Amino acid sequence: IMAQNGTPENGVPADPAALPLPQPCRITDIKHTKLFINNEWHSSAKGKTIPIFNPATGDKICEVEEADKADVDVAVEAARAAMKRGSAWRRMDVSGRGRLLHKLAELLERDRTLLAAGFPPGVVNIVPGFGPTSGAAIASHMGIDKVAFTGSVEVGQLIKEAAAKSNLKRVTLELGGKNPCIVFGDSDLQLAVQEAQKGAFYNQGQCCTAASRVFVEERVYDEFVRLSVESAKKIVAGDPMDPRTSHGPQINQQQFEKILDLVESGKREGAKLECGGHALQDKGLFIQPTIFSDVKDHMRLAKEEIFGPVQCIMKFKSQEEVIERANSTHYGLAAAVFTRSVDRAMSVSSALEAGTVWVNCYNALHAQAPFGGYKMSGNGRELGEYALAEYTEVKAVTIKLSEQLTL
Incomplete structure (x- = not known):
């Protein structure tokens, strides 16, 4: 990426x-x-x-x-x-x-x-x-x-x-991820909506870094949901060979059916479907950009890696609460924090159990920065100098110097 x-x-x-x-x-x-x-x-x-x-x-x-x-x-x-x-x-x-x-x-x-x-x-x-x-x-x-x-x-x-x-x-x-994206009430809300959706819908959600758990502070929750729905409805789906298209099909029939099954589970378990939730057309493997609000931690939507265009928006009250909930997963690939407070950005980033944490951005990966996961999200690091170490064996050669050894 x-x-x-x-x-x-x-x-x-x-x-x-x-x-x-x-x-x-x-x-x-x-x-x-x-x-x-x-x-x-x-x-x-x-x-x-x-x-x-x-x-x-x-x-x-x-x-x-x-x-x-x-x-x-x-x-x-x-x-x-x-x-x-x-x-x-x-x-x-x-x-x-x-x-x-x-x-x-x-x-x-x-x-x-x-x-x-x-x-x-x-x-x-x-x-x-x-x-x-x-x-x-x-x-x-x-x-x-x-x-x-x-x-x-x-x-x-x-x-x-x-x-x-x-x-x-x-x-x-x-490996995989169930990546938390935390939006605090003091953040630039429009930016947070834009970046969180970039994380959720990039490559139709078929991305290990997908922002599929979006935690939003209670005082800005309703506004965040409203803006997110407005934004999702503007996404252009269609022929992936057309450069004007920003939303294409899922990779295969099996994944297509898995995503729709998870969407149905969200409806059954009580999450609120704000938009999308259906296949786009009879031909092809297109699924509408989908948003659920009122998602709870115990739901399949909040626990399983969807790998599809489904954004799950969840509500939180305090910083300690959201850190505990964000870390309550066997994954640990990526995370994001949206806030205007440098102190909060640093403290939350430090507390999150993830190999990559973005602050006020999403999917901002560069060849110079190491990338990899905590816990079940993987071993080792790609990119950056850390990646070179993964492909290198370090050798120690010790020589005892004496009069018999000529340099």
């Missing part, structure tokens, strides 16, 4: 309207559907394929090769060979590796319209997803130093178990 707040200093015009509107990009030809192993395209060992559907239309796009255990073995052996002493990769100098990375960056830039389809304009978010089978298969075959995964807590548990059976190989796990 990359920061969305570009500035003139980093090349983004101060006025977004000054940016030229790109034309919708269409997928006309799928060139590669095979497994990419050892810099070559391969058919799967068992000839299995996975059908890929467009979630916006339900149309089948293509079929891609499905990797099995034998394919993973080949890939792992290729990785091991690449890391052996004397290999082409180990002999390549820094400038050579840099050229390859720059080439990758240029290719990503070339296809950014396709890669960013369905995301807010100007934002590219490329996050690898790993299912329980593929993640565990890779982890159980690890003969390499480090592997990083992004996925759910359930997937993370499988990976940790598999890694423990494989000579205790190290893994970095950035």
